[in-house]
Amino acid sequence: MSEEKNVVILLREPPHGSLHPVEGLRMSVAISSDYDPITIAIKGAVYTFLKGSDKTIYQMHIEFLKEIDLDIFVDKKSVEELGLSKEDLIEEVEIIEHDDVLKKISEADLVIPF
């Protein structure tokens, strides 16, 4: 078992009001030593990756994940529901179709919410 576990870190809360997305990213970084966690932002967590937001306490996590080639995915449906578009978000994240979000969740062995 172990090594092959498919872990999804699911960010669902917006940033700044709570530490949830920051701690979720920190967890993705932490478990990346043993796994290849898939980080996905849905609902209000999409705001975590707005271009203009203050990322002082989580920019390093984004950069770390990027450096080791781990993707941060953002749910297209959530982006649209918030009236946002690709241009509003930082380049480090990848917007994917909602069906792909569902697929990643259904294929996961473990989903951890933040």
Place this chain on the structure above:
Amino acid sequence: MSEEKNVVILLREPPHGSLHPVEGLRMSVAISSDYDPITIAIKGAVYTFLKGSDKTIYQMHIEFLKEIDLDIFVDKKSVEELGLSKEDLIEEVEIIEHDDVLKKISEADLVIPF
């Protein structure tokens, strides 16, 4: 000022998952020495007054408010939205029309949410 302040304690969270409604009732009791707080339950807080629920840690607050003739009001609209009726709730609370809830809020000097 002071003595005449019209204070509403607005319960909006359900019981047991969090201490909010219990602490709200405790606050109503506490400030009843100086004010006549109006306690109103809306949304999930309605469940606080379900007949069969475990009230070990807040029954005394309900009884205290009753004894000093302070009403606990429950929003009819919220009751209906939860598919509940008068019979499901304890006798100590009074179900009032949603318009009356709004009126009590608009007449208040201070509303404190729990």
Place this chain on the structure above:
Amino acid sequence: MGKLGILFFTGPYQSQACETVCKIANAALDKGHEVRIFCYMDAVNAVLQNQKKIEGVYNIEEGFKQILDKGAIVRLCNLCLLVRGTTQNCISRECGDIKRAGTPDLAKIIELTDKLIAVC
């Protein structure tokens, strides 16, 4: 000048509430208003000692020491502290007018202030 009451319910860091309380209190004190704060439920843990400073994170202990220094009056729900086991950790009364209190003290704060805000 005015008298502002602030009630809040949440502990430090997990949520923004403690930081907001400090910033509102600061702004009110800077304008010469009187500020009375009631820490209810988890909010009593906002004033614990030895909160480690982290770059980019607003330190809540320092925030409270600053507003106490400017004259804010802070009351802590005693029962909330006892239940959580954090009674012995609170910042000391040398920092300013900070005291353990009961819920009836909120009634007093309502009475002594012109406006009371709650930060959830």
Place this chain on the structure above:
Amino acid sequence: MGKLGILFFTGPYQSQACETVCKIANAALDKGHEVRIFCYMDAVNAVLQNQKKIEGVYNIEEGFKQILDKGAIVRLCNLCLLVRGTTQNCISRECGDIKRAGTPDLAKIIELTDKLIAVC
């Protein structure tokens, strides 16, 4: 028997999460499973000493002592403790296998357990 991991994020009393964690851990231990718990964010405050007992309220300190006594392995996010100023208050290691740890220990818990649940 199975190996169960439990992750949680919330401090005691305000929310039901700590109580749920204790009850799930208890049930799993009683069935002979191994239980590993990671306390993240506010959850580190679940294991503070001297939590006063209140009638009708599940005492979280006792809950954790009980599951530690039954063999639960508890890890506390060290940074979360430091930031909150509650490092010195934790229940002692005499109570069982309870230790400060880093986030990488969660990776270890994922590896060493068959299933991991998160209690929000």
Place this chain on the structure above:
Amino acid sequence: MGKKSLYFITDEDETGIELALENKENDITICLLQDAVFFANKTNKLISEALNQNKTVIVVKEDIEKRGLTNIINNKVNALDYGEIIDKIFEHDSVINL
């Protein structure tokens, strides 16, 4: 059906149940704990929809009783004690915590 997935839902955020409803690939059990048990109210549309989709819905019995919901929850929802919940956790291939 394929892989057995447990949606382990512990708070009142509807996102968890929405995601469970959208999962058509796996064999789904929705497990409700804490304030999430309020979703099991018989008037709740999300849980009715889950049951219509032949998904299994289980709740923590103690959380139902404490809240006085015994007669208020949908009668197709199964109330289990913690020991039985533990069994369910181990029976599933994946746990989707929400």
Place this chain on the structure above:
Amino acid sequence: MGKKSLYFITDEDETGIELALENKENDITICLLQDAVFFANKTNKLISEALNQNKTVIVVKEDIEKRGLTNIINNKVNALDYGEIIDKIFEHDSVINL
């Protein structure tokens, strides 16, 4: 208009704004702080409705900037610093915290 009421909304629960919308008696200002500032997103229907009803909507500027929402919020919403928020609190007859 009559009494001036401030709806002081500090979290993402929609209840606060719903209640503000239903208040037709008073002269209403809706003040959004913390995660409640996300309601000021120009695509949000509740806040659009509030503005259509000629209610005043103010937000904490620092909370908007921190979240990178400056160009995303409705342009009829007024971003104020904490000092100005304090003035607003004292200007109103009642404070409805939510």
